[in-house]
Amino acid sequence: MLLPSKGCKLIFLVGVIMLWMGQAAAAEKDYQALSLEDCLAVAREQNPVLSASREKVQELVADYQAARSKFFPRLVLLSYYDRLPPNRFTSGALTNQELFKREGFTSVTGKQIIFDGLKTYYNTQAAKTGTQSQKQEVQRTADELAFTVTQAFYQLIEAKENLKVAQEALQQRQEFGKLTDAFYKAGKVTNLDYVRAKSQVSEAEQAVVEAQNAVRLAKEILARTLGLKEQVQVDVKGKLPQEFAAAGDMNSLWQEVLKTNPEIKKLDLDIAQSQTLIKAARGSYFPEVSLQAGSDVRHRDLGGTKPEWIAGVFMEYPFFEGGLTRAQVAKASSQTQQLLEKKRDRLNGIKVDLTTAWKDQENARQGVATTKQTVATNEEAYASAQALYRHGKAIGLDVLQGQVDLTGSRFQLIRYAVAYEIGKARIKQIIGSNQSEPYQPSKSGGQKP
Numbered sequence: 119m120l121l122p123s124k125g126c127k128l129i130f131l132v133g134v135i136m137l138w139m140g141q142a143a144a145a146e147k148d149y150q151a152l153s154l155e156d157c158l159a160v161a162r163e164q165n166p167v168l169s170a171s172r173e174k175v176q177e178l179v180a181d182y183q184a185a186r187s188k189f190f191p192r193l194v195l196l197s198y199y200d201r202l203p204p205n206r207f208t209s210g211a212l213t214n215q216e217l218f219k220r221e222g223f224t225s226v227t228g229k230q231i232i233f234d235g236l237k238t239y240y241n242t243q244a245a246k247t248g249t250q251s252q253k254q255e256v257q258r259t260a261d262e263l264a265f266t267v268t269q270a271f272y273q274l275i276e277a278k279e280n281l282k283v284a285q286e287a288l289q290q291r292q293e294f295g296k297l298t299d300a301f302y303k304a305g306k307v308t309n310l311d312y313v314r315a316k317s318q319v320s321e322a323e324q325a326v327v328e329a330q331n332a333v334r335l336a337k338e339i340l341a342r343t344l345g346l347k348e349q350v351q352v353d354v355k356g357k358l359p360q361e362f363a364a365a366g367d368m369n370s371l372w373q374e375v376l377k378t379n380p381e382i383k384k385l386d387l388d389i390a391q392s393q394t395l396i397k398a399a400r401g402s403y404f405p406e407v408s409l410q411a412g413s414d415v416r417h418r419d420l421g422g423t424k425p426e427w428i429a430g431v432f433m434e435y436p437f438f439e440g441g442l443t444r445a446q447v448a449k450a451s452s453q454t455q456q457l458l459e460k461k462r463d464r465l466n467g468i469k470v471d472l473t474t475a476w477k478d479q480e481n482a483r484q485g486v487a488t489t490k491q492t493v494a495t496n497e498e499a500y501a502s503a504q505a506l507y508r509h510g511k512a513i514g515l516d517v518l519q520g521q522v523d524l525t526g527s528r529f530q531l532i533r534y535a536v537a538y539e540i541g542k543a544r545i546k547q548i549i550g551s552n553q554s555e556p557y558q559p560s561k562s563g564g565q566k567p
Contacts, residue, residue: 149352161267164345171259182245188238191230218418225414235401244394251387257380265547270343274336276536281329287525288322311514358535365479378550385461392454402443405435479541485534496524
């Protein structure tokens with residue numbers, strides 16, 4: 119039996135809507151189960167700080183093109199029409215001839231610099247070096263972003279693991295509270311034991327609430343670090359590290375930092391750029407030699423239309439400029455010295471940062487080994503206290519203390535494991551990834567120098 123035509127249309131419309139909704143849902147990215155690699159990929163695409171740093175390269179490419187343009191001739195088109203009063207020489211007339219009253223003029227002039235003290239050459243080289251320096255800044259920003267994302271990722275893992283421990287501790291204390299309540303009703307324990315057990319349950323509930331809030335905060339921090347929109351929810355998949363290798367030799371790590379750290383590379387390029395700008399500023403001490411030529415057509419109401427041209431080699435030498443060039447050279451030299459001192463200071467700072475990160479990782483690695491043993495000891499102590507309490511050979515305080523010690527050691531183990539990964543990521547950031555961040559020109563275009 120065939121359906122009516124209206125029914126067919128309705129089914130077709132519903133099918134189209136469902137298909138569209140399915141495609142729209144598939145088009146949206148899922149941020150609910152991100153691995154660390156997924157988080158890093160999303161941050162490289164979405165984070166606004168890294169995007170702005172990349173766009174800065176485009177600005178410096180434009181500066182390079184502007185400096186390079188002076189290698190080419192400059193052509194100027196000039197045109198005007200003029201009306202003059204016929205009696206402009208009436209008072210004290212110098213001539214009896216009739217003068218023109220209207221004039222039209224059109225010209226094309228060109229100027230090609232032959233020598234300018236190499237200012238154009240050095241300015242172009244400085245602009246090119248500035249672009250390369252900004253690319254190292256992009257890489258530094260990318261490495262810093264990778265560390266920040268890794269830190270936020272493991273802080274979320276830590277918050278989720280802490281929540282599991284807090285929930286388990288709450289369950290343990292609730293069970294102990296029920297046991298204490300039964301003993302209290304049977305007259306085997308005092309009211310103090312009963313009240314203390316209830317108090318411990320309340321504290322465990324508070325710890326669960328705080329852990330849940332910490333998870334929400336960690337998710338928000340991760341989402342903002344990735345650069346996602348405010349309404350997008352984010353969650354991660356992953357677990358605490360199981361292997362804890364040594365950080366390595368400090369001297370070897372420092373030598374690697376000197377070779378690959380993008381901030382040090384950027385400072386070296388900034389110094390080279392500043393030294394080039396000194397040479398460009400000194401170019402003003404030399405005369406400018408240029409080839410200039412022009413061709414024009416001049417029309418007057420008296421004399422008719424006359425074509426004209428001029429060509430020649432010109433030299434301009436500002437023999438007095440109030441000390442401008444000397445001041446520009448002094449400024450460029452001072453900037454170079456400032457950069458040299460800045461590099462010396464940053465080397466000291468980076469060495470301290472590397473030592474701190476190395477110390478944090480090694481302390482965390484040792485802390486994990488020690489805390490694992492403490493957790494095993496506290497688990498045994500808690501189980502023993504609980505068994506003795508059931509048989510009336512221990513008091514409730516022993517069990518509660520065992521619970522507190524076990525929960526605290528589990529929190530500590532999580533804290534050390536996360537600190538190990540964060541310290542490891544910090545060392546990686548300081549060393550530098552030694553991989554060029556891909557250059558992404560803006561949609562407006564531009565050329566790469």
